[in-house]
Every structure is written in C-alpha cells, then in structure tokens.
Amino acid sequence: MKRRTAWILVAGVAAVAVGAAAVGGLALALRGRGAGWSANNYLYLDLQGEISEEPPSSDLGTIFERQPPSLRTLVESLERAADDPRVSAAVLRVSILPDSGWATVQELRDAVGRFRRSGKPAYAHLEFCGNKEYYLASGCDKIYAIPSALIELTGLRSEVSFFKGTLDKVGIQAQFEGVGKYKNAPNQFTETGFTEPHREQMDALLDSLYGQFVSAIAQGRRRTPEDIRAAIDAGPYDGSSALRAGLVDELVYQDQLDTRLKGASRLTPGRYVKGSRGFGLDSRPKIALVYVVGDIIPGRSQGSPLGGGFAGSDTVAEALKDAREDGAIRAVILRVDSPGGSGTASEVIWREVGLARQKKPVVVSMGDVAASGGYYVGMGSDAIVAEPGTITGSIGVFGGKFSLHGLYDKIGISKEILLRGRRADLFSTYRPWSDDERVRMRELMESFYRDFVTKVAQGRHRSYEDIDALAQGRVWTGAEAQRNGLVDRLGGFAVALDLAKEKAKIGKG
Incomplete structure (x- = not known):
C-alpha cells in the first residue's frame, strides 16, 4: 500500500461540534512511529455499539479512547497497520452495530480488504451478530465463533x-x-x-441492498450466490450449525484465538493511530475534511439529548469558507451523512461549496445517508463518491x-x-388549511422543486428533463445512483481522498 501523501485536517463541523475549526493550524504529523511498542503486535477492533462518523468534539475525546472509535479512526488504523512491519494481523470482534448503516459496514469491509491485500491476515470473531455484522465478518480471511454464538443471518426486511x-x-x-x-x-x-x-x-x-449483501458474502466465503441465499433462508444459526453450514471456519474462544497469535501484543485503533501520527509538523499538501452529519438546520451545529445531532448551516459554511481562504489547503472533502432537513439551510451550504470550488476542488464523500438536503449540499461539487449501500437521491x-x-x-x-x-x-x-392555502403551499413546494432539479442538472451536466425523471423524491442506493449518473464513483473516504488528490494535482511522492 502506498503511504498517504496528502494531509487531512478536520474542520469541526460535525453534528456535535462547538464551532468551525480554524483549518490551517498546527496538526499531528502522519509520520509518527509509536515509540515503546513491541515488534510483534496485532490490531484489535472491538466493534459493538455506535460507530460515529465524526471524530471527538473535545480534547477529552483524544485522551480517553472512545469505544468503538469513530469510523475514520477505524479505517485509518487498518490503513496504517497494513504498512507497519510491527503489526502482523488484524482481529475484528464483531458484535451488534445497531446504528450503523450499510455504507458504514461497507467502508469498514473495504478497509479490511485493503489490509488483507498487504499480505497480512484478518480474522473475525463472533459471539452475537446480525446480517450487517456477518456481512462485515465475511470480508476477513477466517471467521471464528464461540460454540454458543448466535448468528442471526436471516435476510433483509x-x-x-x-x-x-x-x-x-x-x-x-x-x-x-x-x-x-x-x-x-x-x-x-x-x-x-x-x-x-x-x-x-x-x-x-x-x-x-440484498443483491449486494448476497454477492459480497458469496465472494468472501467462496460460495455461489445460490448457496448463500439458501443459507440465509435456513437461518438463524448457533455456532455448531453455522460451522456445519460453512458460515464459520472454526469454533474457538477469545483466549484460544489469542494463543494462536503467538504472543503478539494487542493494539487498539485509537491509541495506535494517535501513536503512529506523532507530534511533528508536516509540510506535505493539505486537504480539508468538513463534516455534514445529522439533520441540516439553520444556525450552529449542535448535539441532541436523544443521540445524533444537527449540522448547522452557519457552522458548515464557516468551515468551508475557512478552507477556501486558506492558501495552504489544496482541496476539500465534504463528508455527508445526513437525511436532509431545512431546504434553506441546505442552500446556504450548497452556495459555500460553489464558492470553494471556484478556488480548489471539492469532492463529496457520502456516508450511510446523503438524501434530500443531504444530496443538495453536495450536488454542486466537482465529484460525488458513495458506497454501493449509501441511501441517496430523494430530490424532492x-x-x-x-x-x-x-x-x-x-x-x-x-x-x-x-x-x-x-x-x-x-x-x-x-x-x-383551506383549499386556497393548500394551493399556495403547493405553489411554494413546486417552485422549490424546480429550483432543486435545476441545480442538480447544472451540477451533473444533464438536462432538466433527465434529472426530473430521476428525481420525483425517489431514493436510490449508491450503486443505483451511480448507474443513473447522480454519483461519480463508488467507494468510501479512501476513494474520495484519492480523487481529491488527483483533482488537486497532488503527486504520489
């Protein structure tokens, strides 16, 4: 794997951010070495609970490792470990990921695939998992489970x-x-x-989604799609029946798996990434990463007492403006994980994307959902990247x-x-409403819809009629959206980063 050449700065515009970060300040170097680690280690990803999109919003989040770490930290740890001679393998303890969408698990699975292509093995260990979690595990070299494991491989609904x-x-x-x-x-x-x-x-x-699900598992387990569909219809499974069905490779406990790793020390993603980065300055080209996570609202980004949060148009716009005006930043990646929200707030962000694009490339990287206003904010970018399982569109x-x-x-x-x-x-x-009021409300909705479709057509270099036929409020998966021309490439953040470097003419050195 080639070492990353572009520097990533995080602009604090995620749903729980306290404000737009100054995107041109001091940063951690990418060339750290993690002094004090042994020469024989394995990367251990304990995947259960919420995997957040954005990094910690406070300094405390960098001191105490969040469990599980953010998606960005998990992916970066696998990328770094692939090139690190001190890391011999990766172990994924995969449990229930209730709030993770298909794009999140696809991005993690892609990262596992890149790790394996370095020649190092990745192992999954299961105790209790569902469809998405087994899909992720099937991207590993081997799947282990405890004898009493419950594997709810039952299909999608x-x-x-x-x-x-x-x-x-x-x-x-x-x-x-x-x-x-x-x-x-x-x-x-x-x-x-x-x-x-x-x-x-x-x-x-x-x-x-079901087609993607079956195809990926079949490829990972070296089975035919027909075999996997039959296995799904026969589920759920315990450890023994999963072993007989060829869905797991062996029944082992965690201590037995640790023994097989021959005394290797365990590295957790958060501390490994932090230690690998070091503390020096870096002179390489910079790319700004700006988050739009949560429902889009006017004003400032904020958290929610019920979980999740809100992406405020003022916060996001300020971060984009900072990135636009910082001469050291060569490109911008707009990471969107949002079902939409306020149309007017979405337009404020869309405008700032357009202004940034006049000075440097802007590439959109879509997470689990980038629909309605979540599509609106990025439709004027230079390119849009989505995972096959991203939910997008909803142009209405x-x-x-x-x-x-x-x-x-x-x-x-x-x-x-x-x-x-x-x-x-x-x-x-x-x-x-009276009939007269309903008519007026519909007039306003139709005016906004025409403007929405017009902007999409301009951004995608298509006719109004073409986009209107694809719009109508319809939701697409990322795979469908790419076939329809609403998305440029399929993949996760790594693909968006490579595309941003390409458009900014940042070399391979």
Whole structure:
C-alpha cells in the first residue's frame, strides 16, 4: 500500500461540534512511529455499539479512547497497520452495530480488504451478530465463533409503521403538500399502508441492498450466490450449525484465538493511530475534511439529548469558507451523512461549496445517508463518491403541519385567535388549511422543486428533463445512483481522498 501523501485536517463541523475549526493550524504529523511498542503486535477492533462518523468534539475525546472509535479512526488504523512491519494481523470482534448503516459496514469491509491485500491476515470473531455484522465478518480471511454464538443471518426486511389510523382516533389531521410521486416521508402520517410508488421504491431498495449483501458474502466465503441465499433462508444459526453450514471456519474462544497469535501484543485503533501520527509538523499538501452529519438546520451545529445531532448551516459554511481562504489547503472533502432537513439551510451550504470550488476542488464523500438536503449540499461539487449501500437521491420537497383541533375538542381545550393579516394563522395547529392555502403551499413546494432539479442538472451536466425523471423524491442506493449518473464513483473516504488528490494535482511522492 502506498503511504498517504496528502494531509487531512478536520474542520469541526460535525453534528456535535462547538464551532468551525480554524483549518490551517498546527496538526499531528502522519509520520509518527509509536515509540515503546513491541515488534510483534496485532490490531484489535472491538466493534459493538455506535460507530460515529465524526471524530471527538473535545480534547477529552483524544485522551480517553472512545469505544468503538469513530469510523475514520477505524479505517485509518487498518490503513496504517497494513504498512507497519510491527503489526502482523488484524482481529475484528464483531458484535451488534445497531446504528450503523450499510455504507458504514461497507467502508469498514473495504478497509479490511485493503489490509488483507498487504499480505497480512484478518480474522473475525463472533459471539452475537446480525446480517450487517456477518456481512462485515465475511470480508476477513477466517471467521471464528464461540460454540454458543448466535448468528442471526436471516435476510433483509423493510418494516414501515403507518399512524394515520391512530391520528384519526385521537383527532389529529396530518396536512402535507409535496412534489415528487416518490417523496413518501409524510406517508406514515397520511396513509394506512404503502401507496404503489412507495412500495415500488422500497422493493427496489431492498433488491439492490440484498443483491449486494448476497454477492459480497458469496465472494468472501467462496460460495455461489445460490448457496448463500439458501443459507440465509435456513437461518438463524448457533455456532455448531453455522460451522456445519460453512458460515464459520472454526469454533474457538477469545483466549484460544489469542494463543494462536503467538504472543503478539494487542493494539487498539485509537491509541495506535494517535501513536503512529506523532507530534511533528508536516509540510506535505493539505486537504480539508468538513463534516455534514445529522439533520441540516439553520444556525450552529449542535448535539441532541436523544443521540445524533444537527449540522448547522452557519457552522458548515464557516468551515468551508475557512478552507477556501486558506492558501495552504489544496482541496476539500465534504463528508455527508445526513437525511436532509431545512431546504434553506441546505442552500446556504450548497452556495459555500460553489464558492470553494471556484478556488480548489471539492469532492463529496457520502456516508450511510446523503438524501434530500443531504444530496443538495453536495450536488454542486466537482465529484460525488458513495458506497454501493449509501441511501441517496430523494430530490424532492414536502412541507406541512398537524391540525390538532379534533384532539383539543376531545380533551376540552379551546382557543381564541386574533389575527392581523389574512394568513397569520396559516401554521396554527388549531385549524386545517383551506383549499386556497393548500394551493399556495403547493405553489411554494413546486417552485422549490424546480429550483432543486435545476441545480442538480447544472451540477451533473444533464438536462432538466433527465434529472426530473430521476428525481420525483425517489431514493436510490449508491450503486443505483451511480448507474443513473447522480454519483461519480463508488467507494468510501479512501476513494474520495484519492480523487481529491488527483483533482488537486497532488503527486504520489
């Protein structure tokens, strides 16, 4: 593997960031050596729980290693270990990853593949895992499991709840207007089941993801796709039945696996990466990494007490502006993991991407989801990179409100509303929209949709009619989006980095 030549700076614009970081300051060197480590080590990735997109938002996160580390740290540890003669193997203890999407596990699996191509083995060890986790494990040379392991390899499903019946019972009326026959986000509140376009879209997503799932496992286990489909239909498995089915290679406990590594010391990703970087200055070309993680909102980025967070347009725009004005930065990677949000906030970020692009290349790297506003922010970039399992597209718009008048009547609440202006109570929850108000709301939605499609067409160098046919609020996997011309290349951050270096004419040295 070639050593990375471009320097990566993290602009603090992730969902939990405290503000836009100054992207041109001091940084850790990439050429550190990790003094004090033995000559015989293995990299140990303990994968369970939430794998976050963004790095720690405070200095404490660099002192105490987060478990599991961020996606970027996990991938970087595998990349560094591939070239490190002191690291002989990688062990992945793969457990439940409840919040990780397909793109996250694909990016990790890709990194494992690059590690293996260095000639070093990677082993997976299973105790309890589901479909995504087994998919990740199948990218290793060997899969081990404890005898009582539970491997829930059962196939993929899409389960959507519809709340219209409940809302009707309690007197709540959902009122939404939107453009795009596949823009189905409000359907959970306005329908009692799938509409035909909604079902069509969900079936297509499942077909694409299931095809990727089966193909990758078949390749990793050296089996035919038909064999894997049969194995999935026969699941779930315990350790013994998984061994008989050829889904694992051997039943061993962790201590037995440690013994087979012949006394090698365990290195964890966070401390290994930090120690490998060192503390010197680096004079190589710089590439800024800017995060858009979480729902897109106006103002500052912020965390959420319920988990996740929000990407604030002011925070992201400031970081892009800093990167644009810093002469030492040669290119920008915009890392997007967002289902969308505010249309106006998305446009603020889109504008700043366009301004940055006038001075240096901007490449978008998509995570698990980059749809609706998540697609909007990056559609004007030089190139878009997505994993095959990324959920993207959703080029459409909707808006609306809930009328609670029926609920208020049931629980004895009454209101009196005084107005100055004919539509001052347009968004009051005390009454539904009139026909005239619905028409006006739809006019606004149609205007935004036309502008959205026009901007996509300009960014993708296609006609309005071409993009309109692909838009309509439809969601695509990254693989489908690339075939349709909405994405340029398939892959993770490593592919985006190589593309940014190529466009910035950063050499291989």
